[in-house]
Amino acid sequence: MTQIVDEIKKLKEARRAVILAHNYQRGEVQDIADYVGDSFGLSQKAVEADAEVIVFCGVDFMAESAAILNPGRAVLNPAPEAGCPMARMITAADVRKLKEQHPGAEVVCYVNSSAEVKAESDVCCTSSNAIKVVNSLKGAEAVFVPDMNLAAYAQKFTSKKIIPWHGYCPTHHLITAGDVLVAKMEHPGAQVLVHPECRPEVVDLADGVFSTDGMIKYAREATADLIIGTESGLIHRLKKENPRIRYYPLSTYAVCPNMKMTSLVSVRDSLRDMKTQIRVPENIRIRAKKALDRMLEVGR
Structure with a gap:
């Protein structure tokens, strides 16, 4: 493994590359990245x-x-087979139909979606700024795609009517209210933090609801042990950055197989062979960029 890490470092310097890794990635992949974060933070770092x-x-x-x-730069995906099941629960045609059904509503698109879906949307959001994005809209209604759980969470903090699409993250949707009750019994005194992609009944039982970076920030000041209700990969970073308290997964089943497809070998091979480069058709890219730019303007 040490040899592969050395190869990656040399290739990164030769290619003038930056490595970005999501908080759910394997621990060894997070450790070789220049930046580790959530979707919003990494979108900013990419720019x-x-x-x-x-x-x-x-x-x-x-x-x-x-x-x-970043149209002028090469973007490599070391694991092109790693898809997002929730993103595949909606298509651009679905969004066009929603716009026909709700002509007065703007479309808020969770960043966990395809470029084609983003191109049909007015603004993107992440789990960390969904509420802020919805409240930034001028109209009284918002179509929210594709995550119904994040939509339900945002609805609690806005007077606007949110019209949700019925998509969800399978990894977060597996977490149940029963998991929360059992975890609290097994770890008395520990606080439960959950991701807003979780079911509403799970969110209602939690001590805090945060994006992954929000959980990282909360842990820096926490005095109690934490039960983490999101994909298990986040615990690697939590233990690394804040080892003074203990962390427990809310569910041992909260593992996204797609997030674990990237390996050190695939990162090295991607840099060495400049594969697999991601290309988005220009007519889609320009429209999708407007929605992403608007998300970045709103901020966290």
Whole structure:
């Protein structure tokens, strides 16, 4: 493994590359990345990074978003087979139909979606700024795609009517209210933090609801142990950055197989062979970029 890490470092320097890794990636992939974060933070880093090549360790829509925002740079996806099941629960045709059914509503598109879906939307959002994005809209109604759980969470904090699409993240949707009750019994005194992609009844039982980066920030000041209700990969970063408290997964089943497809070998091979480069058709890219730019303007 040490040899592969050395190869990656040399290739990164030779290619003038930056490596971005999502919080759900394997621990060893997070450890070789220049930046680790959530979708919003990594979208910002992709734009800000002074690099000719962007290696995005995540799932397909993340690398695609980086390519949309950085047309002049090569964006590599080391695991092109790593898709997002939720992103595949809606199509551009579905969004067009929703716009016909709700002509007065703007379309808010969770960043966990394809470029084609983003291109049909008015503004993108992430789990960290969904509420802020919805409240930034001028109209009284918003179509929200594709995550119904994030839509339900945002609805609690806005007077606007949210019209949700019935998509969901299978990994977060597996977490149940029973998991929360059992975890609290097994770890008395620990606080439960959950991701807003979780079911509403899970969110209602939690002590805090945060994006992955929100959980990282919360942990920095936490005095109690934490039960983490999101994909298990986040616990690697939590333990690394804040080892003074203990972390427990809310569910041992909260593992996204797609997020684990990237390996050190695939990162090395991607840099060495400049594969797999993500390309978005220009007519799609320009429209999708407007929605992403608007998301970045709203901020967290």
